[in-house]
Amino acid sequence: MQSEFSPKHQQSQQGSRATTKMADELAIDKKSLSDRLAVNDNSAPKEPATFLTLAIELRQKILAHTYELPKLEENRFPDNRNIRGYKDDVKKWHWTLKGVNKQFSQDMDFVASQWMRELMELRTIREKAEEDDWGNLVGYFDATWVREVIWRRGREGKSPWTRVHSYLFELNQFWWTMLDGQKRWRELEGRILAEDQFGERDDCFYLTEEEMEKERQKIQPPWDIRCEVINGNSDSKFWVGHASWNRGPSGIQWDGTGREHAPSTWDQQELTNAADVDIEWLENSLKEYQRSLSSSELSSRTFVFLGDREWKYRGY
Incomplete structure (x- = not known):
């Protein structure tokens, strides 16, 4: 029988105490794990990804x-x-x-x-x-129309060159029919074609080519000094400009056919904004001309331009 003081007995007791301590620690870990699992079991389930x-x-x-x-x-x-x-x-x-x-x-x-x-x-x-083919649209009946179609397929509304020339044409017609164009043309035509009582031309009135050009400039509207009357007929209702116009402040040489406005220039020259600037200038030019008229001259006009393509009819 081993003594309690013997080395073997002491080793046996130490081993027993170590085993008991490990068991206690394991019990604590199990309890802690059980508590955690219980908490997770009671928590709300995770929502699926949306x-x-x-x-x-x-x-x-x-x-x-x-x-x-x-x-x-x-x-x-x-x-x-x-x-x-x-x-x-x-x-x-x-x-x-x-x-x-x-x-x-x-x-x-x-x-x-x-x-x-x-x-x-x-x-x-x-x-x-x-x-590449912009300036040489061969095989088309109307290259101007084709260029307009190309613009509209990629951009908004009418092309800038069409807008400018359409507005220019409209103002020129107003000048010819409602303001002074037709009146001045008839006065000049009457002077040149003055006839005596026998129906023969009176050659006492003669204009040189230079003088004729000066007289013609008096007839033309101030915003388009190159425009002409179709067929030179005083009864004509069409007063047309050249295919090219550049009097606006944008400095753009507007080609009515669009030939000189290839796609590479559309953004580079900011053509849409340039057209807005020049159209506004045309409006202001007409308004300025009307302001230069005396009250009696202005009252004799059948129509008066109000701006934004609006015309006031005077009723006679």
């Missing part, structure tokens, strides 16, 4: 695939459709998706701007393809 919980970049990438941009066919939009139609489609789809959930409204704004940017890149490709 579109709104995705990363912003991923949401935008998904949204970008909800609309398919057109693919150019021989450098033209399919079915010769103009870019305005595609821009309208993008805007409609943009607002449709924004209406689904306001929480990804900013995502849609970003994606729509991306679509618009890609459309503009397609437009640039198309316009570059038209550049």
